[in-house]
Amino acid sequence: MKGIVWKLSLFLTLSLALSLAFSFLLSGKVNAASDFDNAIETTTTLRVSNPGVENFVINNEWRLPASSGYQKMIDNEINYASGDYTGINLSWSQQVSENRNVVKAFYENNKQYIVLQQCDDVNGCSIQVLFGDDFTTFTMERYSSPGLGMSTFLRVTGNYLYYTCAGPINRGSSGSPDATKSYISNCFSNYNSFGSSFDLFLAQDVPDSGRNAKVYETFNLNIIYPPGYEGKEIGNINPNDVQRLKPEFQWSGTKEGLLNVQYLKNITPFLSGSFAVVINKMSDNWDDLEEEVHNEWYSPAGWLNENIQLPEAGYYMMRIDYNQSFQSPPWQEPYPIIESVYIQFRWDGTNVIPHGTNVICEAGVICNTEKEETKEENKWWKLFNSLDAVNTYGLTAFLLAPINFLATLPAKVNNCQPVNLPLLNDNISLECLKQRYFNWSPFVMNIYTVMINALVAFGVAFLVFKQIKDINTPQKDSIEVVKL
Amino acid sequence: MWGNIWDTVLEGDFLLAFFQLVMALLITIVNLLLFPFSLLVQQFLPDLNEGLIQLTEWFDIAGTYMAWVIDAFAIPGLAVGMIAAYYLFTFSVSFTAWTVKLIIKWKQALWA
Numbered sequence: 329m330k331g332i333v334w335k336l337s338l339f340l341t342l343s344l345a346l347s348l349a350f351s352f353l354l355s356g357k358v359n360a361a362s363d364f365d366n367a368i369e370t371t372t373t374l375r376v377s378n379p380g381v382e383n384f385v386i387n388n389e390w391r392l393p394a395s396s397g398y399q400k401m402i403d404n405e406i407n408y409a410s411g412d413y414t415g416i417n418l419s420w421s422q423q424v425s426e427n428r429n430v431v432k433a434f435y436e437n438n439k440q441y442i443v444l445q446q447c448d449d450v451n452g453c454s455i456q457v458l459f460g461d462d463f464t465t466f467t468m469e470r471y472s473s474p475g476l477g478m479s480t481f482l483r484v485t486g487n488y489l490y491y492t493c494a495g496p497i498n499r500g501s502s503g504s505p506d507a508t509k510s511y512i513s514n515c516f517s518n519y520n521s522f523g524s525s526f527d528l529f530l531a532q533d534v535p536d537s538g539r540n541a542k543v544y545e546t547f548n549l550n551i552i553y554p555p556g557y558e559g560k561e562i563g564n565i566n567p568n569d570v571q572r573l574k575p576e577f578q579w580s581g582t583k584e585g586l587l588n589v590q591y592l593k594n595i596t597p598f599l600s601g602s603f604a605v606v607i608n609k610m611s612d613n614w615d616d617l618e619e620e621v622h623n624e625w626y627s628p629a630g631w632l633n634e635n636i637q638l639p640e641a642g643y644y645m646m647r648i649d650y651n652q653s654f655q656s657p658p659w660q661e662p663y664p665i666i667e668s669v670y671i672q673f674r675w676d677g678t679n680v681i682p683h684g685t686n687v688i689c690e691a692g693v694i695c696n697t698e699k700e701e702t703k704e705e706n707k708w709w710k711l712f713n714s715l716d717a718v719n720t721y722g723l724t725a726f727l728l729a730p731i732n733f734l735a736t737l738p739a740k741v742n743n744c745q746p747v748n749l750p751l752l753n754d755n756i757s758l759e760c761l762k763q764r765y766f767n768w769s770p771f772v773m774n775i776y777t778v779m780i781n782a783l784v785a786f787g788v789a790f791l792v793f794k795q796i797k798d799i800n801t802p803q804k805d806s807i808e809v810v811k812l
Numbered sequence: 813m814w815g816n817i818w819d820t821v822l823e824g825d826f827l828l829a830f831f832q833l834v835m836a837l838l839i840t841i842v843n844l845l846l847f848p849f850s851l852l853v854q855q856f857l858p859d860l861n862e863g864l865i866q867l868t869e870w871f872d873i874a875g876t877y878m879a880w881v882i883d884a885f886a887i888p889g890l891a892v893g894m895i896a897a898y899y900l901f902t903f904s905v906s907f908t909a910w911t912v913k914l915i916i917k918w919k920q921a922l923w924a
Binding site for chain 2: 726728729731733734735736738740742746747758760762766776777780781783784785792
């Protein structure tokens, strides 16, 4: 009891100290940004921020003239209001000759979008939709290069999904909000990129006599959580981290020489449509395709529970195409995606080798029934992954933070991501090194890995045995009680 | 969460199921215990709630950097997994036991 209280107190104290340090570092970052602004030659800098007001409204529209008049844009009034508000509507639009470039950021129905429309004479128009998360910063940057004239860029930083819908669209319009919004739903059908920083070229103006000038506009949009998610951490919208159920299929061979393939679970919900099972006969070790031996479409009602006749023993590749409804972040409309599972297996005429294999195979990855288990199949990874998906927030998240930290650490180590040093220099990114070590000297690294694993296994075993011994040893108090 | 545990039992992996059960129990109990306080904090002290969320996010960020450092030292995932599993087990079991004791104490105090 005392131990737990002591540990919790230590955790609380450490957390507070860390948060103070973190706040201090963050404040340093803000100051650095201000210093950067001071270096701008053109003095027209507007920073929209109001730390005293939790929510604010920006409901305005600015138009960028073709060559000048940027000053006029920032003269517009900005309204702040706390409490209820209907949405944020930021617009920039500019028409330069035949080129139309429109940027819109708006907040509506608990959804935050930035819509970027770009048109040019060569490629036509395209719309790009950025679905924002957390605090997204928009920075409009306008600068000139000697001989190139004045250019305007929009820089978006923050976490977002980046959707693209190719044009041509609506070339006659300069991009009214209503006209643009109608394209959003179409854009959600696929995403092709994601990231944390994005530069959009908006326009290039006439040369400005070689003057180096920069103008920044920064808008911080405060996210409003969707109903039911107030205060909760909205999951990482990086597609790699989105929790998605992995479909499970089971197969077995029958004595009659049939392959039984059965869908088990986790493709939910099936949409109207179909899924297909394609089986190809491969050369030895699945190197080359020899012939297609099965290709059937199945209806959702029948699911998948089929006996398939395979012609002869050998190497096979099975592909299962399926529809899945994908909904993340939670306030986004679900949309169907079609994915494929690839499974390599060997058939000895009666059985899949090894016999009775259950396959949990991630879409897009080629799985093999005979190769060693993947990370996702490992039971401890499964545990860590399942814990990672637990929604906790507020006080609970705070109390369980160290446990959650421990639970997710192995997965993070295994999926090491390059880190950057935002407080020093945003451009410095430190790559993960372990793979590089292995490339340099796999022999040495294998020995090192075995040694570390053995050492840790020994240490953990020692600690476990010590704990068991401690449990079985009577405590001093109880001995004294017995003596009395 | 609970469905995963049942699936694991069906798969015959009782040790893993037990571990998942401990974690699920812990999270549920803590959620249950803190529900009224969480509600109060969210309603009347939104800044504190925000601060707590920021703290937990800090752990997430710290985890990313720590993972990079561990990777830089080429410490194998298996070793990290073993260490994490050991401490996860000891800490979560003791924390769960302490929480259950706390619930019993509260119950006795309320219904005494």
